Amino acid sequence: MEVGEGEVLEGFLCPVCRQDCSSVTRLQAHFEERHSAEDHVVLQSFKGFLNKAKKKFLNEDEPDGGSLRPRSLLTSLSPSRGLEDDGDALQEYQPNNPWNWDPPPPGPWRNHTSHFKRVRSARIDSFVAETNKLLIRLDKLLTDLPTDPVKRKAHERSIVNWAEDQDVPLCPFCARSFSLARRRHHCRLCGGIMCQECSLMLTLQYAKKLVTPIHQGGGTEEPSTVVGGSSSSGGGGGGGGGGMGSLLAGLKRSGSQGSLNSILSVVDSMKTEQHFRACAHCMGRLNARDNQVEQRTSRPILTMYYDKLMEYRHQMEDLLPQYMRMAESLRSGESTYSLRDAEEVRVKLLKKGDSLNSMASRIKNLGANEDGREPPGPRQELLLRRIQSTTSSFLKENVLSLPKLPTQQELKELQERRRVV
Secondary structure, three states: OEOOOOOEOOOOEOOOOOOEOOOHHHHHHHHHHHOOOOOHHHHHHHHHHHHHHHHHHOOOOOOOOOOOOOOOHHHHOOOOHHHOOOOOOOOOOOOOOOOOOOOOOOOOOOOOHHHHHHHHHHHHHHHHHHHHHHHHHHHHHHOOOOOOHHHHHHHHHHHOOOOOHHHOOEOOOOOOEOOOOOOOEEOOOOOOEEOOOOOEEEEHHHHHHHHOOHHHOOOOOOOOOEEEOOOOOOOOOOOOOOOHHHHHHHHOOOOOOOOHHHHHHHHHHHHOOOEEEEOHHHHHHHHHHHHHHHHHHOOOHHHHHHHHHHHHHHHHHHHHHHHHHHHHHHHOOOOOOOHHHHHHHHHHHHHHHHHHHHHHHHHHOOOOOOOOOOOOOHHHHHHHHHHHHHHHHHHHHHOOOOOOOOOHHHHHHHHHHHHHO
């Protein structure tokens, strides 16, 4: 600081009174105590000057290249840290600094929603198209299905092009080679080749359910949709029975109609005439489509249980006024109602209350001990508990507080007393 002609003072000098304070902190405290009543513009300019000086002393000036140096520990612990952020320079985040309590700045990000929608839409379109092809082929297979095994095989080959045997040396599912004991089998929906153990059987009943329009409603039964080629036994087995049936199934091959193997194939086809052979891929698509239809059309089990519970409750609410009138009339000695009818109504009420309580217990324990079912979420658990508590309150108020009926002897005494009065 220049004072007179050629005289320069050095140090932490106050710009107003020129007092040497020996440090930045003392200079700032001196200025705020002694010169706080000065002009506000002068005070702000002095604070800006102090900030620049502090950055200069702490080696935090921004280089010409524009790179930011990390803050020192002294700056992180400085009480006047709020005065440093003048907006001219950004501070770099230090992930390894234990004194840095600020959250890390957000890194670069990219929105993948549009890409996800494109990929998802393409996959859904492909899945729907392939599933519709399978349903169309299945509908054609069911239309005018011959009962004769030979004609039926020709009917199936006319709808779906079967793969050539020489083009598939190995089973695409188990990667085992075909031989005399492991024959080739064709999928009736896609024409692919697989072995006996890897093939599945689509029942005729389930096939009709799949091609039935949704608005007409499918079959309400749960048929045996898939029969494993190697584990099915009995009449619907597809050639995979036990004992001699397994041996014959292993010996037959697709050949001329005049050979013994062709005769065995015809016999086997007569046994499995109610099934369509399919591969795992086609069965997976059909089962997924059927599950989606079931989820849209079928009602949840909780809804069915709750409807049954409300049915029991409405029946009790219809019987309660009738029983109360009968009980009051009998206890008054009137002969309007008979004691036997009142007892029957009471028994009905108790049975309905029992059914109501058991249904509420089933709703409360829904999903708790069920295998293969997802456990209920917190909101569903709250709903189940509220249904249970509401049912318990209803039973306490209406069933446990039912008035008792008089006995036959008490009823006679009441009627005699009423006649005397």
